[in-house]
Amino acid sequence: MAESKEQVITTLCASHCGGSCLLKLHVQDGVIKRIETDDGEEPQLRACQRGRAYRQRLYAPERLLYPLKRVGERGEGKFRRISWDEALDTVAGEIKRVRDTYGPASILYMNLGGDLGRLQTVVMMARVLALAGGYTEAWGVTSFSGGMHSDQATYGTYYTTNMRDDLVNARLIILWGWNPASTIAGVNTGWYLAQAREAGARIIAVDPRYTDSAAAFAQQWLPIRPGTDGAMLLAMAHTMISEGLHSQAFLDTYTIGFDKFRDYVMGVTDGVAKTPQWAEAITGVPASAIKNLAREYATIKPAALMAGIAPGRTAYGEQYHRIANTLAAMTGNIGVHGGDAAARAWESIAPFGGYNYKMGYILGTRNPVNEQAPAPPKGSPPGYRANKPHRNEIPDFIEKGKAGGYHADCKLIAVVNFSWLNAVPNINRIVRALKSGKVEFIYVQEQFMTPTAKFADVILPSNTFMERNDIAVGAGLAFYGYQKKAIGPLGESKSHFEIASLLAERLGIKGFSDKTEEGWLREMVKNSDIPDYDQFKAKGIYRIPLSEPYVAFQKQIEDPAHNPFPTPSGKIEIYSQQWAALNNPLLPPVPTYVEPWEGLNDPLARKYPLQLISSHFKKRANNQFAGHPWLNEFEPQALLISSADAQDRGIKDGDLVRAFNHRGETIIPAKVTERIMPGVVDLPHGAWYQPDEKGIDRGGCPNVLTSEVYSPGGAYAYNSCLVQVARA
Numbered sequence: 001m002a003e004s005k006e007q008v009i010t011t012l013c014a015s016h017c018g019g020s021c022l023l024k025l026h027v028q029d030g031v032i033k034r035i036e037t038d039d040g041e042e043p044q045l046r047a048c049q050r051g052r053a054y055r056q057r058l059y060a061p062e063r064l065l066y067p068l069k070r071v072g073e074r075g076e077g078k079f080r081r082i083s084w085d086e087a088l089d090t091v092a093g094e095i096k097r098v099r100d101t102y103g104p105a106s107i108l109y110m111n112l113g114g115d116l117g118r119l120q121t122v123v124m125m126a127r128v129l130a131l132a133g134g135y136t137e138a139w140g141v142t143s144f145s146g147g148m149h150s151d152q153a154t155y156g157t158y159y160t161t162n163m164r165d166d167l168v169n170a171r172l173i174i175l176w177g178w179n180p181a182s183t184i185a186g187v188n189t190g191w192y193l194a195q196a197r198e199a200g201a202r203i204i205a206v207d208p209r210y211t212d213s214a215a216a217f218a219q220q221w222l223p224i225r226p227g228t229d230g231a232m233l234l235a236m237a238h239t240m241i242s243e244g245l246h247s248q249a250f251l252d253t254y255t256i257g258f259d260k261f262r263d264y265v266m267g268v269t270d271g272v273a274k275t276p277q278w279a280e281a282i283t284g285v286p287a288s289a290i291k292n293l294a295r296e297y298a299t300i301k302p303a304a305l306m307a308g309i310a311p312g313r314t315a316y317g318e319q320y321h322r323i324a325n326t327l328a329a330m331t332g333n334i335g336v337h338g339g340d341a342a343a344r345a346w347e348s349i350a351p352f353g354g355y356n357y358k359m360g361y362i363l364g365t366r367n368p369v370n371e372q373a374p375a376p377p378k379g380s381p382p383g384y385r386a387n388k389p390h391r392n393e394i395p396d397f398i399e400k401g402k403a404g405g406y407h408a409d410c411k412l413i414a415v416v417n418f419s420w421l422n423a424v425p426n427i428n429r430i431v432r433a434l435k436s437g438k439v440e441f442i443y444v445q446e447q448f449m450t451p452t453a454k455f456a457d458v459i460l461p462s463n464t465f466m467e468r469n470d471i472a473v474g475a476g477l478a479f480y481g482y483q484k485k486a487i488g489p490l491g492e493s494k495s496h497f498e499i500a501s502l503l504a505e506r507l508g509i510k511g512f513s514d515k516t517e518e519g520w521l522r523e524m525v526k527n528s529d530i531p532d533y534d535q536f537k538a539k540g541i542y543r544i545p546l547s548e549p550y551v552a553f554q555k556q557i558e559d560p561a562h563n564p565f566p567t568p569s570g571k572i573e574i575y576s577q578q579w580a581a582l583n584n585p586l587l588p589p590v591p592t593y594v595e596p597w598e599g600l601n602d603p604l605a606r607k608y609p610l611q612l613i614s615s616h617f618k619k620r621a622n623n624q625f626a627g628h629p630w631l632n633e634f635e636p637q638a639l640l641i642s643s644a645d646a647q648d649r650g651i652k653d654g655d656l657v658r659a660f661n662h663r664g665e666t667i668i669p670a671k672v673t674e675r676i677m678p679g680v681v682d683l684p685h686g687a688w689y690q691p692d693e694k695g696i697d698r699g700g701c702p703n704v705l706t707s708e709v710y711s712p713g714g715a716y717a718y719n720s721c722l723v724q725v726a727r728a
């Protein structure tokens with residue numbers, strides 16, 4: 001038989017790094033033979049190694065291609081293949097049974113990432129469950145609850161960042177816990193940093209690790225103890241105020257509450273002046289370096305303080321973000337080209353992004369269970385509602401239910417796009433709850449046999465973005481991408497839209513959808529900035545024409561009389577009126593450094609003296625690509641430990657070590673390096689939890705060590721975690 005001609009399909013890799021990068025899929029006879037990326041005119045939308053190596057994820061022998069039913073114990077991972085009919089009848093039957101016996105609030109929907117498209121997302125199953133009567137959902141955004149809560153308090157909105165191409169206009173860029181060379185942070189961010197550097201910008205990294213971004217772009221690295229960033233930023237404010245470097249005119253025009261903040265910084269309020277010496281003792285950063293950075297940030301204009309979200313994933317992480325916001329105001333860097341509002345620096349997905357794409361998730365729907373509780377007071381953490389447990393509280397909710405004061409008993413769990421037993425703190429606690437026998441039915445929609453999928457009663461196989469149609473939006477730059485179906489689905493795997501439609505049918509839901517997959521995409525395009533659907537589909541990319549890089553709050557700054565900030569006062573709220581009304585002493589309305597738990601002053605530090613952070617890893621997108629042979633060869637999972645700490649413990653590079661605390665233990669090789677500060681160890685997040693027969697993790701999963709205690713603003717405190725390390 002003659003071979004058919006090769007076709008090249010342009011699509012977007014909207015994987016859960018949030019990159020949105022262009023891929024060119026070479027397809028022949030229904031098989032993707034080769035993947036390339038953008039090699040056209042600049043600015044390209046160039047993909048990283050993960051997108052280019054996607055074939056090994058797509059065609060992995062481990063892909064789940066058929067529905068499965070559990071035959072062993074929960075968690076054991078023993079399944080048999082069943083038909084789609086049996087799988088759908090079972091899942092729909094269990095949803096009905098649990099809803100009718102216990103009420104819809106007994107159905108818990110656990111969902112998170114996957115691909116960042118507009119149609120083939122977790123919204124599909126949410127719609128099914130909502131139309132079937134409702135469901136319980138968890139609150140708390142793993143990535144940046146702290147940053148979202150703080151942005152909302154200070155600026156009254158989540159749309160707070162400039163487009164990434166505006167970085168080339170900055171004269172100073174501070175990479176504060178921000179490492180786009182690995183985390184992408186929107187396609188091409190590294191390229192814009194490189195251009196800024198070439199144009200003479202000064203670039204400084206404040207990070208416990210000497211990151212790839214620091215190595216490639218920065219002139220200076222300031223190592224800082226995790227969770228202490230607020231203290232250093234306060235000391236920078238102290239220097240600016242003491243030396244009269246702050247922009248009083250900006251503060252007078254656009255903000256409220258600076259006087260209260262100044263009193264706190266100078267020690268008028270609590271008798272403690274937040275001097276650089278004060279901060280040196282807390283942060284480990286020399287007072288002279290803090291002073292220098294304060295002077296540079298106040299005098300080099302424009303300056304972009306890129307406030308990463310990892311320092312916000314700590315105990316009281318929302319305070320770090322609030323103080324960073326305040327410094328951006330003190331230096332007048334908000335609403336101007338080359339500046340930045342110093343809001344959370346990773347928010348590429350609309351509707352969280354800086355740029356407000358005119359395209360929604362149009363298949364979303366209201367959840368009746370949610371609405372049974374009163375609307376939360378303004379200023380509450382994002383997603384909070386009285387009848388929603390925080391995602392970290394789910395094990396407690398499962399074990400205690402109504403008897404423990406929760407709104408329901410948890411009887412059925414639907415898991416979609418969520419590697420729960422890798423992604424959430426204190427996995428041993430979750431495993432205990434899942435083995436408690438309280439939950440009657442669990443189904444998981446997955447592409448791979450994750451540690452979570454092993455706990456399923458039924459697994460529904462979802463396909464990848466190359467096997468279905470979807471649309472994704474740009475991250476950091478203004479464009480849309482059509483994710484065209486390039487090949488037929490592998491095995492019997494199905495798209496999120498198909499699975500949800502089939503379940504809706506079996507549940508007797510009318511009005512799930514009156515359109516085909518393509519019909520919905522057309523509808524989305526109709527409501528967007530894209531002029532023509534068919535052209536867009538054929539081309540794969542639509543760039544929104546902008547005469548200059550989008551800058552957040554430009555209107556508010558240029559013409560404040562007609563453009564108030566969407567806060568209660570209409571100004572940037574250094575003093576948050578909403579937080580004042582919440583009256584929670586742990587959420588002070590004036591940006592404050594609150595001593596974190598599991599920091600070096602915690603008594604626990606005597607037993608577990610090292611601070612563990614878990615960075616996002618270059619070769620994975622969270623838990624995705626974890627088993628990818630090429631990427632694993634490129635950089636295997638290891639515990640990063642400083643030479644000094646390794647020497648103290650007799651650890652050599654490559655030795656197997658135990659990292660442990662009172663919550664759990666993991667055994668993995670050590671990577672001894674000068675690229676992490678003494679006192680801190682890094683176990684990159686996303687490696688799969690692999691318990692041995694004693695329950696000790698052998699996969700190098702940091703969440704057997706992290707704590708489920710969350711910050712008052714809802715932030716997951718992954719980076720506030722004390723451990724000890726020893727040779728295994």
Ligand SMILES: Nc1nc2c(c(=O)[nH]1)N[C@H]1C(S)=C(S)[C@@H](COP(=O)(O)OP(=O)(O)OC[C@H]3O[C@@H](n4cnc5c(=O)[nH]c(N)nc54)[C@H](O)[C@@H]3O)O[C@H]1N2
Pocket residue numbers: 016017018142143144176177178179182183184185206207208209211224225226227228229308309310311312314346613614615616617618619620621622623686719
């Ligand atoms: N390749 C890749 N890219 C990704 C992802 C991925 O898994 N892989 N995940 C995506 C997702 S979902 C998200 S939310 C983002 C996450 O993006 P980030 O949160 O920005 O990523 P991290 O690597 O966790 O942290 C960034 C840097 O902060 C440092 N850091 C950690 N704790 C502290 C601290 O307390 N203070 C200071 N100053 N620095 C600290 C780390 O050493 C690291 O270099 O990345 C996205 N991009």
Ligand SMILES: Nc1nc2c(c(=O)[nH]1)N[C@H]1C(S)=C(S)[C@@H](COP(=O)(O)OP(=O)(O)OC[C@H]3O[C@@H](n4cnc5c(=O)[nH]c(N)nc54)[C@H](O)[C@@H]3O)O[C@H]1N2
Pocket residue numbers: 015016112113114115120142143144313416417418419420422423424445446447448450462463464465496614615616621622623624685686702703706718
């Ligand atoms: N210790 C520690 N833990 C962390 C973090 C940390 O910094 N430190 N970061 C946290 C953050 S910011 C996040 S966002 C979470 C991420 O946690 P998750 O959202 O759980 O991470 P993903 O890897 O996106 O998991 C999605 C899962 O859905 C499956 N899947 C099912 N259907 C599809 C599909 O159609 N497409 C795709 N692509 N996948 C599908 C994938 O195979 C994968 O197992 O982890 C959090 N966990």
Ligand SMILES: [Mo]
Pocket residue numbers: 142143144
């Ligand atoms: Mo995230």
